Amino acid sequence: MSAYHPLNEQEAIEIARGLESIFTPGAHLVSREIGDGNLNLVFHISDPKEGSSLILKQALPYAKVVGESWPLTLDRARIESEALIQQGKLAPGLVPTVYKYDPELALTIMQDLSDHVIMRRGLIESGRYPLFAEHISTFLANTLFFTSDLGMNQQSKKLRVREFINPELCKITEDLIFDHPYTDADTNSFDEAIRDEAEALWNDGELHLEVALLREKFLTQAQALLHGDLHTGSIFIKPDSTQVIDPEFAYYGPMGFDIGAVIANLLLNFAARGHWDSDETARQEYRSYLIETIREIWIKFDAKFRSLWEKNGVDRISMTAPGYKDNYMNRLLQDTVGYAGSKMVRRIVGLAHVADIDQIPDPAAREHAQRLALSIGKELIKRNRKTAAIEDLIEVAQSAAASVKA
Amino acid sequence: MSAYHPLNEQEAIEIARGLESIFTPGAHLVSREIGDGNLNLVFHISDPKEGSSLILKQALPYAKVVGESWPLTLDRARIESEALIQQGKLAPGLVPTVYKYDPELALTIMQDLSDHVIMRRGLIESGRYPLFAEHISTFLANTLFFTSDLGMNQQSKKLRVREFINPELCKITEDLIFDHPYTDADTNSFDEAIRDEAEALWNDGELHLEVALLREKFLTQAQALLHGDLHTGSIFIKPDSTQVIDPEFAYYGPMGFDIGAVIANLLLNFAARGHWDSDETARQEYRSYLIETIREIWIKFDAKFRSLWEKNGVDRISMTAPGYKDNYMNRLLQDTVGYAGSKMVRRIVGLAHVADIDQIPDPAAREHAQRLALSIGKELIKRNRKTAAIEDLIEVAQSAAASVKA
Secondary structure, three states: OOOOOOOOHHHHHHHHHOOOOOOOOOOOOEEEEOOOOOOEEEEEEEEOOOOEEEEEEEEOOEEEEOOEEEEOOOHHHHHHHHHHHHHHHHOOOOOOOEEEEEOOOOEEEEEOOOOOEEHHHHHHOOOOOOOHHHHHHHHHHHHHHOOOOOOOOHHHHHHHHHHOOOHHHHHHHHHHOOOHHHOOOOOOOOOHHHHHHHHHHHOOHHHHHHHHHHHHHHHHEOOEEEOOOOOHHHEEEEOOEEEEOOOOOOEEEOHHHHHHHHHHHHHHHHHHOOOOOOOHHHHHHHHHHHHHHHHHHHHHHHHHHHHHHHHHOOOHHHHHOOOHHHHHHHHHHHHHHHHHHHHHHHHHHOOOOOHHHHOOOOHHHHHHHHHHHHHHHHHHHHHHHHOOOHHHHHHHHHHHHHHOOO | OOOOOOOOHHHHHHHHHOOOOOOOOOOOOEEEEOOOOOOEEEEEEEEOOOOEEEEEEEEOOEEEEOOEEEEOOOHHHHHHHHHHHHHHHHOOOOOOOEEEEEOOOOEEEEEOOOOOEEHHHHHHOOOOOOOHHHHHHHHHHHHHHOOOOOOOOHHHHHHHHHHOOOHHHHHHHHHHOOOHHHOOOOOOOOOHHHHHHHHHHHOOHHHHHHHHHHHHHHHHEOOEEEOOOOOHHHEEEEOOEEEEOOOOOOEEEOHHHHHHHHHHHHHHHHHHOOOOOOOHHHHHHHHHHHHHHHHHHHHHHHHHHHHHHHHHOOOHHHHHOOOHHHHHHHHHHHHHHHHHHHHHHHHHHOOOOOHHHHOOOOHHHHHHHHHHHHHHHHHHHHHHHHOOOHHHHHHHHHHHHHHOOO
């Protein structure tokens, strides 16, 4: 790691110039640093004349969060790059192509996706993505099935688990999702208007039991190689394309954590509607669109995962034991529901929030969205082990929307 | 690994001579090779004059099983030695002391325990070990608790998981315990007299579902650092001392697998009684002794584990969430019951048997023991998820003993 130093724009351009499959020799290249500077440097390098471009992402050896600087291993660049390469093989066209990875510089050079938008922004702007459920269900089914004991050599899988041990990034999830929101922790952050809700979370024993069980699975269940941070800010989208980015939290964990992350972020947008819609009809329609997308994601995921299992299963007894597949898929759904709830709660009272809700300028409308998101999130957590169908999750969201007063 | 070669007795003596804390310089040392030659060379080196001695265990790069030779990694010597060192720290006095580990030679030099007997032999000879439950429950509680997310730093635990990834040895368990006995596999081995029982196992869908669930946990649940092969042949014993040896199967897995292994092997001996007893009264008494030992192991384990959790717990929410500890301990018991059943079934119809039963010379008595062991094993597997107390397991054993005809 002795050669490591944060790159400046000129160095970034020189490195990019070496990718002759992208840039014509001698081209005039332009660089823009487009990262948020918290965890990584991100350079967009382009040849304006030819219209060719790429992204150069370099990990920084620290994380800036709420003004503080935490040291963070550069090994996450290896994990991100390796995960992108694995996901690209398993779900081609659904993650950016990796052109090059340089371990010394903790640098990944990859496909430029700037013709896409970040999905969170797209949803806030009431965009509709009719292929999203199809795409993300393929991404989830393929990456989760083929990295699990069901779909890959079980001895190679153990080596893969070893390769993706990711203590530092997992620690962030363990603290910020599965601990701090349920106690009066310094890292918590919430509007004073909902202090009653925060305090209720800290004192809800029934909720704590379910969170402890979900946390235990996150800590121990090496089920599949997860993306690990699959919210709508990790998805680049346009009507005909979905691209999953930023898998630096990748590790072997419970599949429901990834599926639940996608659904949670659709439900956070669901809770935030109203402010982002022109009128009540538009709100109802957009909410219906979100609910239909969630339903479709689970139904397609379930069908694709089962089909892969039928055709590509490697685990004998799990394929023949009567009832095992249904039992497995039902537990996946239950985990999905529990993790979706956990991911909603932390975005309201925990350290990191979502723009869908935080950017609502009207305090009353924002408070309503926050209370609604918490109501859905808590109920999903409490019901997770009783869930039998995706309709149960949808029913939770719809009845909370009907009962939480604006 | 270039220096690796199987040692001869003279080389073993020369290496042992280097341990000046054990042997007087210039002593006349004697070597005996006491391994079974299947997986390892084991040299007993002693100075008959001083009465000092040690064990030198060297891994062989293959396993001889039923005449065939499988290549096996020498890395298992590292895992065994590392596991012994960890267990020695966590459960002092309950594993042999490691004097030296040489990775190039895949060699561990450790305490000589030849004043103990192998517990399986001790039980066959109707030995009683009044301190065994106390010792083994301490071994289990300490090694499992302090290597889990409940009792050690959760980021260090992830590095420990990485260190103990053990694909080859896990594969043996996955095949021979959680697959082959439930299908007509070439590796299976059973007396023709119980072919009806073997075929019933291959066609019992209810059993297959439970085995698939237990197998899934063995494959995915990185709960604690297990011994991984904790049968009564891995325990050296005498009335005042218990020593757990041979942890080459060590890996991060479900705690119930270790606890279940101990109980299964006591129940295999339970099934074999009669031949080993002078009369019916002696049989009843010895069976009562075994049952009392099993009860005591679980009760003491449960109490010690909970006490460690109270005093040394590191996971906040798991310590405060109402009902979580009881939920956790009940799942441990259920896993214990399921794995105990799996370990019994494989010893009757699978590749590797136990002397308690195989050495019964009378075919009818042996057949009875086999049918009784299978009856208990299958019932434990089927009931595992419904178990609420150790008495449930005891009831299964006792009612099978009453109903399986001699």
